[in-house]
Amino acid sequence: MLIKNQDYLRRRNQSLVLKMVLEHGPISRAEIAKKTMMSPTSASRIVTSLLKEGLIREKKISTSQVGRKAIYFVPNEDYFISFGVEIDVNRISIGMINFVGEWLEAKSFYCDTASSESVINVISDTIHDMLKRQKFSESKIIRICVGLPGIIDIESGVVQASAQLNWRDIPLKKLLEARLPYEVQIENELNLKALAEYEAFQSTYGTVAIIGFGKGVGSSVIVNGDIFRGAHNYSGEIGHTTVDPYGVYCPCGNFGCLQTYIAEQFLISEASKTRTINSVNEIIRYYERDEKWAQNIIDKALIYMGVAINNVVCTYNPEVVVLSGSLIENYSTIRDLILETYKENIWKPLLDSFELKITNTRNKGVVMGAALNLQQHFIDNFDEKGD
Numbered sequence: 001m002l003i004k005n006q007d008y009l010r011r012r013n014q015s016l017v018l019k020m021v022l023e024h025g026p027i028s029r030a031e032i033a034k035k036t037m038m039s040p041t042s043a044s045r046i047v048t049s050l051l052k053e054g055l056i057r058e059k060k061i062s063t064s065q066v067g068r069k070a071i072y073f074v075p076n077e078d079y080f081i082s083f084g085v086e087i088d089v090n091r092i093s094i095g096m097i098n099f100v101g102e103w104l105e106a107k108s109f110y111c112d113t114a115s116s117e118s119v120i121n122v123i124s125d126t127i128h129d130m131l132k133r134q135k136f137s138e139s140k141i142i143r144i145c146v147g148l149p150g151i152i153d154i155e156s157g158v159v160q161a162s163a164q165l166n167w168r169d170i171p172l173k174k175l176l177e178a179r180l181p182y183e184v185q186i187e188n189e190l191n192l193k194a195l196a197e198y199e200a201f202q203s204t205y206g207t208v209a210i211i212g213f214g215k216g217v218g219s220s221v222i223v224n225g226d227i228f229r230g231a232h233n234y235s236g237e238i239g240h241t242t243v244d245p246y247g248v249y250c251p252c253g254n255f256g257c258l259q260t261y262i263a264e265q266f267l268i269s270e271a272s273k274t275r276t277i278n279s280v281n282e283i284i285r286y287y288e289r290d291e292k293w294a295q296n297i298i299d300k301a302l303i304y305m306g307v308a309i310n311n312v313v314c315t316y317n318p319e320v321v322v323l324s325g326s327l328i329e330n331y332s333t334i335r336d337l338i339l340e341t342y343k344e345n346i347w348k349p350l351l352d353s354f355e356l357k358i359t360n361t362r363n364k365g366v367v368m369g370a371a372l373n374l375q376q377h378f379i380d381n382f383d384e385k386g387d
């Protein structure tokens with residue numbers, strides 16, 4: 001037990017020093033010891049082993065005294081390369097991001113996502129191509145994280161169900177790892193976007209909730225930097241909370257789920273009862289022309305968006321709620337209206353308990369969050385046994 005504890009402490013201290021260099025580099029040995037509250041000897045020993053491993057490198061910076069250069073430490077940018085991948089309906093986005101969060105290359109293109117096979121081909125071919133163009137050192141570590149809408153078994157990387165992609169029980173991690181010689185993680189896209197939003201706030205808030213209104217409705221909550229998953233990673237599926245058991249049929253098999261009042265295809269099918277409508281844009285055009293039927297649909301969606309915000313606030317008590325998703329990001333009319341109206345649906349005692357914000361990371365959020373997720377996982381599990 002003692003050995004186990006010592007081992008845990010050693011790994012925790014290594015992670016701590018690495019985090020310091022990533023967050024505060026260029027940083028000196030003395031500053032590392034001070035910020036981590038370690039003894040100068042321990043901090044220095046870890047710095048030496050991280051240098052040997054190639055995770056960090058020295059940077060000599062001139063001090064005020066003529067001719068003197070002090071030694072500082074910075075992360076080795078190319079040591080760890082993340083591929084963040086987003087699978088959306090008929091669109092794939094891939095970003096190659098280095099250890100310090102710089103984007104080396106980004107691609108976004110059409111892909112027939114109904115076939116998981118073609119998605120796997122396209123992702124592995126693109127990553128191979130992107131890597132071929134870069135000249136990394138041999139010692140680099142490459143990891144891949146894929147975000148998509150759906151219920152995911154994090155351990156096995158199996159996509160259990162994705163209504164939007166029409167996938168069921170796809171062992172995505174296994175299939176991608178068979179094509180690429182790197183470790184792959186699979187995540188729910190909104191969880192990744194929530195991580196990116198949390199990071200963008202730079203620890204201003206402890207509990208951050210994100211709600212996505214688009215082709216589906218979902219939410220994710222980050223508590224002190226970690227995704228709140230629940231027992232089986234089903235947490236946040238608010239789109240399928242029942243609002244009216246006698247309501248409209250939802251593809252999940254239930255009736256009157258929250259998303260049946262908000263998600264794009266439900267708005268379009270509701271509108272199609274009155275006019276030939278193919279897009280949310282058309283409904284908004286009629287709304288702006290004061291057509292009663294269009295006003296009914298949009299007003300009802302706004303009320304249920306307010307209900308969704310209220311339910312998330314009542315359940316998780318977040319300090320900030322971030323709104324995202326295609327309905328918010330692509331339609332300024334809906335974005336402005338929800339900001340104007342949401343308060344009417346919030347339980348009054350909680351009205352001032354949170355701030356409502358619109359996504360900052362927008363269409364880059366999932367890829368950014370994927371890279372952050374990989375980096376966090378790498379640092380937390382980093383174990384250099386050479387010292």
Ligand SMILES: [Zn+2]
Nearest residue numbers: 240250252257
């Ligand atoms: Zn449902």
